[in-house]
Structures are given as C-alpha cells and as structure tokens.
Amino acid sequence: MSDEQSPKGDVVDFLGAEGALAEVISGFSPRPQQIEMALAVEQTIESKGCLISEAGTGTGKTFAYLIPAILSGKRIIVSTGTKNLQDQLFFSDLPVIRKAIAAPLKTALLKGRANYLCLYRQLILQDDPGAFASPQQVNDFEIVRAWSEETQRGDISELSEVEEDAGIWPLVTSTTDNCLGADCPCYEKCFVVQARRQAQAADIVVINHHLFCADLTLKEDGFGELLPSADCFILDEAHQLPDIASNFFGFSLSSRQFVELTHDAISEYHKEAGDMADIKALADRLETTSKDLRLSMGDAGRRASWVELEKDEVVQEELQRVKVALVGFEELLKEASVRSKGLESCWGRCKEMLTRLNYILDGNQSEFVRWFETYRTSFRIHLTPLNIAETFQSHMENMQASWVFTSATLAVNEDFSHFSKQLGLDKPESLQWDSPFNYSRQALLYIPKDMPNPSDSNYHEVLLEKALPVIESCKGRTFMLFTSHKALRFAAEWLEGYCDYPLLVQGDAPKTELIHRFKEKGNAVLLGTASFWEGVDVRGEALSCVIIDKLPFASPGDPVQQAMIESMRKKGGNPFFHHQIPQAVIALKQGVGRLIRDVQDRGVLMLCDPRTYQKSYGKQFLNSLPTMRRTRRVEDVTCFFDSQKKDRIYLEL
Ligand code: SF4
Missing domain, CATH: 3.40.50.300 (P-loop containing nucleotide triphosphate hydrolases)
Known part of the structure; x- marks a missing residue:
C-alpha cells in the first residue's frame, strides 16, 4: 500500500x-x-x-x-x-x-489446497468411471461438475449440497504429492494458483x-x-x-498415500505407458501389501505408540513386504518417469514415501515420537517432534x-x-x-458438594444426579461438556430416562446442525466432547448453563502426551506442573468461555470435579477463570434465575 x-x-x-x-x-x-x-x-x-x-x-x-x-x-x-x-x-x-x-x-x-477444486483431477475422473466407489460418488461428482462451471473461487465450502466428509472430495482435490504444478494442463485456470496469486x-x-x-x-x-x-x-x-x-514439523505416512499413488500411476499407465504392464502389476502389489499391513495392525480406533507394534512379528513382516514392494515400484517408476509429467511426479512421491518408511523403521530419533492410528480400512503412521x-x-x-x-x-x-x-x-x-463482561454479575460458578473421586466407577452417575436439578432450574438451555466419549455415551443413555428437555448428542448429527437445533429449540440440553469446548458461539438465553464433567487433562493414553511426559521426566522436569496442568487450564478456559457471549447473557457454570477444591493445584484452575460469584449450594442456582433473589448469592468457597 x-x-x-x-x-x-x-x-x-x-x-x-x-x-x-x-x-x-x-x-x-x-x-x-x-x-x-x-x-x-x-x-x-x-x-x-x-x-x-x-x-x-x-x-x-x-x-x-x-x-x-x-x-x-x-x-x-x-x-x-x-x-x-x-x-x-x-x-x-x-x-x-x-x-x-x-x-x-x-x-x-x-x-490449504484441499479446500479447492482441482480441475485436472476432475478432468481425469471424467474419463475414469471405474474410480467411483459408489453411486453416491457418481451423483456427487455430477453436482461438483455443474458447480465447477460457475464457481469463481473453486472453494469447496461453497457447495453445501455435498457433505463435508463426502468420499468425492479427495478425488477432486489435490495434494502436494499429486499436483503437477506448472506442468499441469489446467494451470492457468487452477483455483489454487489463482488464490495464491x-x-x-x-x-x-x-x-x-x-x-x-x-x-x-x-x-x-x-x-x-x-x-x-x-x-x-x-x-x-x-x-x-x-x-x-x-x-x-514432523511427518506421516498413510495408507491414503499408497492408494493415491497406485491409482495415479495406473491412470498414467493407461494414458501414457500402455506398453509397461508392470506398472499396473507392481501398483496392485503395493496396494495389496499396504492393505495387508493395515489388517495386521488390529482393530480400528487404535491410537498408540509405535512401540506396541515393534515387537509384533506379523506387523514387522508386513512392513518389510511393503518396503520391498515400494523399492520395486520406485525402480520401475524411475524408468517410466520420462514418459509423462504425471509419471515423473509419481516417481518423486514414491521416493519420498520410501524415505519416510525408512525413517519410521529406523528407531533412533530420540527427539521424535513414533505413533500410529488405525481407522476401519486405513492407517496413518506419524513421526512427531517432542519439542x-x-x-x-x-x-x-x-x-x-x-x-x-x-x-x-x-x-x-x-x-x-x-x-x-x-x-x-x-x-x-x-x-x-479481562473480558469486558461483568462476570461477577452475569455468572455463577457452582461446584457441587460430596462428589466422589473422578476415578470412581459411580462418578458420572452421581454427577448426573446432581446436574438434574441444575438443568431443571435452567429450564434446559444447557451445554454438558465431557472429557471422554465414554462419559458422553453414558450420560446420553442415563438422561434419556430422566431429562424432560430435548437432548442433542454429539455424533447424532454434524456439529453445525446440532448447534442450529440447540438455538432453535431454546430449551435443549446438548452433550458434547472436545470439539464443543471451543469455537461454539451461542448468545442469549438458549445457553444459560455449562456443565463440565472433569478438569480436562489430556488423555494419559495419548502417545504424544506420554512421550512428552517421559521426555520431560528424563530431563529432570515436572511434567505434571509444567505441562499437564497448564494445558488443562487452557482447555478449561475454552470450555468456560462458551457460557457468557454477550453483555446481556447470564448463566451458571457447574464445575463438577472435586479436585478443583481438594487439590492444591485446583487454585490454578479457579484463579485462571473470570471472577464469578461462587457457591456450593444448588439452591443458589435456583435463586440465580429468580428475578427476585438473583443478587442474594454469596461466595462460599
Ligand atoms: S495445478 Fe495442481 S491443483 Fe491446479 S489444477 Fe493442476 S493439478 Fe490441480
């Protein structure tokens, strides 16, 4: 300027x-x-x-x-x-x-490029009907194609008719791996290039x-x-x-990379190298070995340290088979790379995947944590820096x-x-x-008495019994924020039998849809975990109460957390005080931030975890929150919503 x-x-x-x-x-x-x-x-x-x-x-x-x-x-x-x-x-x-x-x-x-339609991949897909996995994908592709003719920005969020997580998106968006850059025939019209310009x-x-x-x-x-x-x-x-x-700052290797590489190589083989039948044979072999590797990694939903798989002979054998297949494919793609820019790009990707696999197999990176996650049909292996x-x-x-x-x-x-x-x-x-809102007038912090230890098996049952009168005083209009999916599911089932207000449960509909219904109903109780702790803005009376089940310490089973804690300990540090507590305080502040969103808002924060007052570190949590009136009596919650008595609440902590 x-x-x-x-x-x-x-x-x-x-x-x-x-x-x-x-x-x-x-x-x-x-x-x-x-x-x-x-x-x-x-x-x-x-x-x-x-x-x-x-x-x-x-x-x-x-x-x-x-x-x-x-x-x-x-x-x-x-x-x-x-x-x-x-x-x-x-x-x-x-x-x-x-x-x-x-x-x-x-x-x-x-x-990021995954947010823009890739005109080149759309073009390829048009000529390759076998690439669609379902009639739904064919249908979605037609919608994408019609939209591509009128969109100015190519930003896929413009197209609300196709679900955000629809299987068509990876097929019509690019990755750094498969983008042809300046060699692309669609380069001049490319939405990614235009957005960057x-x-x-x-x-x-x-x-x-x-x-x-x-x-x-x-x-x-x-x-x-x-x-x-x-x-x-x-x-x-x-x-x-x-x-x-x-x-x-780290990197990962995923089954999606294997699938995309082999599919792109086969598509290039059909177009540019029909005489090199080995491309298809070796691509098929690589895809099969990567699928076998996924099968050997056990159930879906695992998220654990690589150490768990290191001693598993079957997994190690499958990894070696993947490596052999990758080495063979890389040699062949090197030879084929002169045939087209697409095959040259496949060769580069294959080399990079081999490098990553070698890093993963080499266990000597002490400043990194190796970990993996499994989904129904896919996996991802990560190397994440500890610092x-x-x-x-x-x-x-x-x-x-x-x-x-x-x-x-x-x-x-x-x-x-x-x-x-x-x-x-x-x-x-x-x-x-500090927030310009008058928290001491607009909000009340309620910490219930006689809560069991958070690790006790009856913890959530007691919590829900104590939450019911609060929800009643608030006439629904409540967010219940949980630290685990297990607790959320338990609460959803339990409340079904006792709660008179509409229940909205994370997972039953997309997040934006649940928030929309919550605002519309005006008396609902919404149950959510991590993604509802931040970035949710409900102003006005529809949200008058936030109930938090536990102090949000990161899961001790998380492989990155575990490795960080271990590394800090080895260096003589105190991970609990210098890492876990600060992290949980920030998460709690985010959750609490959902309650008061406007100068007119009034609401109750129910913080159920007894560690907030039993443990010395509890003060760090309480002192980090906006200054609110505090109480341990559920009757004060009722008073808070009674226009005659709302100011008669005293600090009792
Ligand atoms: S330059 Fe890359 S992102 Fe753009 S159309 Fe071509 S392949 Fe797609």
Whole structure:
C-alpha cells in the first residue's frame, strides 16, 4: 500500500465512541480493552516486536488487531486456528472495516489446497468411471461438475449440497504429492494458483495455522514466497498453534498415500505407458501389501505408540513386504518417469514415501515420537517432534517481521510462560485484558458438594444426579461438556430416562446442525466432547448453563502426551506442573468461555470435579477463570434465575 493510499487516522479514530466503526456498526460500543489492545498491536508492528495478547471474550480482538494492522500500511498475514474464523474475518469483519476506512484495501483469503477444486483431477475422473466407489460418488461428482462451471473461487465450502466428509472430495482435490504444478494442463485456470496469486498481491492475507505451518516447513510447493514477504504476522486462536506446528514439523505416512499413488500411476499407465504392464502389476502389489499391513495392525480406533507394534512379528513382516514392494515400484517408476509429467511426479512421491518408511523403521530419533492410528480400512503412521521451540524460533528469526499471538486463552494464572516456551519465543511482551463482561454479575460458578473421586466407577452417575436439578432450574438451555466419549455415551443413555428437555448428542448429527437445533429449540440440553469446548458461539438465553464433567487433562493414553511426559521426566522436569496442568487450564478456559457471549447473557457454570477444591493445584484452575460469584449450594442456582433473589448469592468457597 503506498502512503497516499494508506487509510489515515489513529486507532482511537476508528475504535472510539465517535469513531469510524461506530458509524458503520449499529449498536457499536467502545471498549477500553479493545482500544488498549489495538494500541499495543500498533506499537508491536512499529517496533518489529513480539506480543502475546490474551483478550477475554467480548473484547473484540479481531478489530483490535485488524485496525492497527491496516493503519500501518504494511503487508500483514493473519492466521486463524479454524476455517470458521478465517471465513468470518474475510467475509464479515474485513468488509465492515473496508466500509469504515476511506482508502482502498486489498485483501485475500487463502486456504490449504484441499479446500479447492482441482480441475485436472476432475478432468481425469471424467474419463475414469471405474474410480467411483459408489453411486453416491457418481451423483456427487455430477453436482461438483455443474458447480465447477460457475464457481469463481473453486472453494469447496461453497457447495453445501455435498457433505463435508463426502468420499468425492479427495478425488477432486489435490495434494502436494499429486499436483503437477506448472506442468499441469489446467494451470492457468487452477483455483489454487489463482488464490495464491491474489494472496501475493494483497495487503492483508487471511490464512489458517495449517497453511501457515505448511508454508513455514515448505510443505506447500510454490507457496514459499508468501510468508517471507510479510511485515507482520498476527496469529489468532494462537493457543492451537503449538499442536498444529508439532504435526507439521514432523511427518506421516498413510495408507491414503499408497492408494493415491497406485491409482495415479495406473491412470498414467493407461494414458501414457500402455506398453509397461508392470506398472499396473507392481501398483496392485503395493496396494495389496499396504492393505495387508493395515489388517495386521488390529482393530480400528487404535491410537498408540509405535512401540506396541515393534515387537509384533506379523506387523514387522508386513512392513518389510511393503518396503520391498515400494523399492520395486520406485525402480520401475524411475524408468517410466520420462514418459509423462504425471509419471515423473509419481516417481518423486514414491521416493519420498520410501524415505519416510525408512525413517519410521529406523528407531533412533530420540527427539521424535513414533505413533500410529488405525481407522476401519486405513492407517496413518506419524513421526512427531517432542519439542518445536527451537525450530519455530529459527523460522521466526528468518522472517524478520513483527509477531502478534492472540487468543482468549493463553495465560495460566496470569502467566504466559507455558505458551511462550512451547514456541521458543524470545522475551515477548505479554499483556492480558479481562473480558469486558461483568462476570461477577452475569455468572455463577457452582461446584457441587460430596462428589466422589473422578476415578470412581459411580462418578458420572452421581454427577448426573446432581446436574438434574441444575438443568431443571435452567429450564434446559444447557451445554454438558465431557472429557471422554465414554462419559458422553453414558450420560446420553442415563438422561434419556430422566431429562424432560430435548437432548442433542454429539455424533447424532454434524456439529453445525446440532448447534442450529440447540438455538432453535431454546430449551435443549446438548452433550458434547472436545470439539464443543471451543469455537461454539451461542448468545442469549438458549445457553444459560455449562456443565463440565472433569478438569480436562489430556488423555494419559495419548502417545504424544506420554512421550512428552517421559521426555520431560528424563530431563529432570515436572511434567505434571509444567505441562499437564497448564494445558488443562487452557482447555478449561475454552470450555468456560462458551457460557457468557454477550453483555446481556447470564448463566451458571457447574464445575463438577472435586479436585478443583481438594487439590492444591485446583487454585490454578479457579484463579485462571473470570471472577464469578461462587457457591456450593444448588439452591443458589435456583435463586440465580429468580428475578427476585438473583443478587442474594454469596461466595462460599
Ligand atoms: S495445478 Fe495442481 S491443483 Fe491446479 S489444477 Fe493442476 S493439478 Fe490441480
């Protein structure tokens, strides 16, 4: 943006009571926290600094960083944790700002390649009816084909008629493995290429953490020019970043890669190398060995350390067979690679898969954890780094930009060190703004008495008995957030017999559909696990109570958690205090954040886990929550919803 084009003014001109935003947003109310955060972001951008900013729900942090970012006239990349927030920023917030500023603003939305239709793969599929696994896929393909003629962006989220997880999507979207790049016959019309070109030319680019990490680690070919050209990175929902980065800083090998490689090679053989019948024979052999490997790995739903399979002779034998098949296929594809760009690409992928398999078979990477997961017909083997701090820090140094990490949940008991250590941030400035909502008036924290130990077999039964009168006082309108699927299923069955309000249970319908029904019914009880703890926004009376079953410690059976804990112990650290508690505090804050979403909202938080007051570490959880009135008497919950008595509740903890 040139100086003449840059919007003029300071952040107060935009965010103040008489500011430009107040003119375009009806009911806009200035918030001191929002202005303070905007000033801090402005200062960070000017000084090329690094800011960690926690802003409680209702601060309006997207405007607090977008306004100074735009006023700076610099090139900014905003990254979000979820595609929902990405779309909201691009389609709702930025247009409002564009209205408020008197200057042109070039913005772009860029998602990962799996979000865009691949015209080349669509073309291939058109001539290959045998590739469809079901009549449903044939039907979906026709819908995709019709839409492809009118879409401008090729963003598959535009097509609501086809389910998000429909089997057609992997067939008509590309991966870095199978994209032909500049050699593609559809390159000039390619939606991925167009989206990237727009991003290159924009002042503000909205991406997500997956794409950010993919680019940082150069896992997205041809996209590496975007990040180095940015003057400032703003990472919203930053609490999700360490986990996402861990996945990208390692690698994985999946059965899907085997299937796609063999299918693409066979398709190229039919088109370009009909005389090389061995391609089909060796591709079939590779696909069969990968299926046999999956069978040898046991039941679906396993998620465990690789150690569990290391001593399994059958699995090891199958792995060796996969390796032999891969070596043979690689040699043949090398020979065939001169026939077409498609076969050359298959050869490159095959070589890369062999390298990955060798890494997995070599057990000497002490800084990585090897683990696997199984699905009904597929598997994925991972190599995940135990610590990403050094790598992340060195990427940041290479960028020479300013950095803003923000979220509603980054601090633990007002301390940001857990987050900053995970990313290796070097002396960042950290600031915290409490929510502008009046929690002590709007919310009540209820911790029931006489709860058994969370590990007791009757824990959830007692919990539900104590939850029933609360749900009754709230007239339904409740979210019950669970830390395990088992507990959720138990509660769903139990409540069926006792609860008079409509029950909505995770898994019975897609998440967005359940939230829609919850809002529509106005008296429902919704039961959910992890994905409902964050990113769900229900304002108003429909949500008046959040019940949390246990402190959300990560599952001790998780192979990455286990390896991290073990590694910290070996280094003399205390993983419980320095890793597990902070992680659980952040997760709890997310869950609690569902309750009060607006200045008019009122609600009860029922925190059932007795460890919050029995254990010394419980204080870390309670002190990290917004200041609410607290009680241990269920009668106070009834009073809270009684207009005559609602203010007569006293702290009893
Ligand atoms: S360039 Fe890649 S993503 Fe684009 S159409 Fe070609 S193969 Fe598909």
